[in-house]
Amino acid sequence: MCIDCGCPGGEQHSHHHHDHPGHAHEAPAGQKRTLSVEQDILAKNDGLAANNRALFARHGLLTLNLVSSPGSGKTSILERTLRDLAGELGFAVLEGDQQTTNDARRIAATGAPVHQINTGAGCHLDAHMVAHGVEHFDLRTTDVLMIENVGNLVCPASFDLGEDLKVAVLSVTEGEDKPLKYPYMFRAARLMLLNKIDLLPHLRFDVARCREAALQVNPNMEILELSCQSGEGMAAWYDWLREQVAAKNSAKEN
Amino acid sequence: MHEVGITQSMLDIAQEHARAQGSTRILSLTMEIGQLSGVVPEAIRFCFEACARGTPAQGAQLIIDEIPALAKCRQCGGEHRPEIMSFACPACGAFALELLRGEELRLKELEVE
Numbered sequence: 001m002c003i004d005c006g007c008p009g010g011e012q013h014s015h016h017h018h019d020h021p022g023h024a025h026e027a028p029a030g031q032k033r034t035l036s037v038e039q040d041i042l043a044k045n046d047g048l049a050a051n052n053r054a055l056f057a058r059h060g061l062l063t064l065n066l067v068s069s070p071g072s073g074k075t076s077i078l079e080r081t082l083r084d085l086a087g088e089l090g091f092a093v094l095e096g097d098q099q100t101t102n103d104a105r106r107i108a109a110t111g112a113p114v115h116q117i118n119t120g121a122g123c124h125l126d127a128h129m130v131a132h133g134v135e136h137f138d139l140r141t142t143d144v145l146m147i148e149n150v151g152n153l154v155c156p157a158s159f160d161l162g163e164d165l166k167v168a169v170l171s172v173t174e175g176e177d178k179p180l181k182y183p184y185m186f187r188a189a190r191l192m193l194l195n196k197i198d199l200l201p202h203l204r205f206d207v208a209r210c211r212e213a214a215l216q217v218n219p220n221m222e223i224l225e226l227s228c229q230s231g232e233g234m235a236a237w238y239d240w241l242r243e244q245v246a247a248k249n250s251a252k253e254n
Numbered sequence: 255m256h257e258v259g260i261t262q263s264m265l266d267i268a269q270e271h272a273r274a275q276g277s278t279r280i281l282s283l284t285m286e287i288g289q290l291s292g293v294v295p296e297a298i299r300f301c302f303e304a305c306a307r308g309t310p311a312q313g314a315q316l317i318i319d320e321i322p323a324l325a326k327c328r329q330c331g332g333e334h335r336p337e338i339m340s341f342a343c344p345a346c347g348a349f350a351l352e353l354l355r356g357e358e359l360r361l362k363e364l365e366v367e
Contacts, residue, residue: 032281035364037271041264041285042359123256155256158292183339184292216342219349 045159048127052134052162059139060252062244063147065161067185068169069178070151073195075103077169077228077237078146082110085238089245092137094147096125103148113137124155127162143245153182164244165190172196172203176210183217191222193237198227257297260359261305267361272310277366282315288358289323290339323356 040046056063066074075095082091093114095103104116115136117129130147137145147163149156168189170178173196179186186192192214194207207225214221224240226233264285272280287295295318302316323336329348336344341351 032365032367033275033277035271035275035277035366037267037361037363039267039271039361040359041260041267041361044263044266122259124259126259154292158256158260180340187339187341215349216340219341 045127049160049162052131060248061145062248063145063163065147065163065166067149067156067166069153072169072171074148074169079110080228082112090141090143092142092145094133096150123152124159125149126159130161153185157184157188167191169193169195172205176206177213179214179217187218194225197225198230258301261298261301264361268364272366279367280311280314282365284317284362286319286321286358286360286362288321288356290356291359321358324354325351327351
């Protein structure tokens with residue numbers, strides 16, 4: 001039995017339709033009453049996310065929730081980052097996909113600890129899946145937990161996983177107005193990585209318009225342009241990561 | 255279709271409250287959905303019947319109060335009712351709108367017996 005969420009334990013279980021027999025007092029039948037509830041519907045997920053956040057804080061972990069459309073290059077960015085920063089930072093990676101362990105195999109090839117979560121029909125990761133996913137890692141030796149969410153610019157925006165912040169990946173082979181089309185996700189993210197910029201000479205993609213679209217839905221968005229193929233711009237992303245980790249470490253020491 | 259998960263979470267909350275009051279049947283559920291909550295009321299209605307089947311809320315009436323969005327511009331101070339998620343102020347153009355209302359996703363009340 002899992003103490004935090006009350007689930008029977010094990011993986012890939014659903015949290016719905018639990019039975020809690022024996023602690024109700026039967027009211028007289030047929031008596032109509034109105035109950036005031038006033039509860040946020042995502043409160044359960046938010047509560048589990050708060051548990052995750054507390055756990056990550058105890059270990060001084062930087063936790064990033066990577067979100068994007070399928071095919072924008074989340075896994076490729078991770079592969080290169082893990083290889084380039086191996087030996088400098090301790091990473092652990094949770095991979096979310098509907099099916100297959102393909103991404104986990106790619107990450108495992110870099111040498112980083114990885115665990116694949118398959119959501120089946122589900123369109124997003126939730127805090128409960130992450131809580132059990134991180135049981136596969138030794139958090140004491142981890143500096144950065146990367147959670148690669150299901151490729152989907154809609155649903156993952158609503159589900160807090162306990163991360164420090166969301167990083168949205170957008171590639172230049174997509175439309176520059178995507179932040180306006182999928183505003184919830186770009187609003188929820190703190191950093192946007194504009195990937196595949198090595199392809200810009202072959203495309204009609206207006207970087208300035210894309211930046212403006214992102215700022216229109218999220219005035220505080222930080223934006224980094226990079227290509228995980230050519231390596232251009234990756235240094236700035238690594239500096240950003242180092243800064244975030246340093247901030248975590250100093251918070252942990254204080 | 256994250257509406258399925260949201261509908262199930264709502265039913266979980268409703269059943270917990272009903273059970274705590276010793277009720278075995280939920281007659282109606284009233285929820286508030288903000289216009290910019292990212293959740294589509296129609297999709298919730300669509301999921302509700304299927305999700306409620308076999309629970310104390312089977313056959314219950316689902317009432318959805320849709321809350322229109324309201325935003326205030328930090329730059330010019332004007333109040334607006336944005337139809338879409340954008341922080342561009344329609345009056346002064348600054349990316350400075352602050353949402354005051356419209357992101358609600360709450361179970362407000364239940365009618366039980």
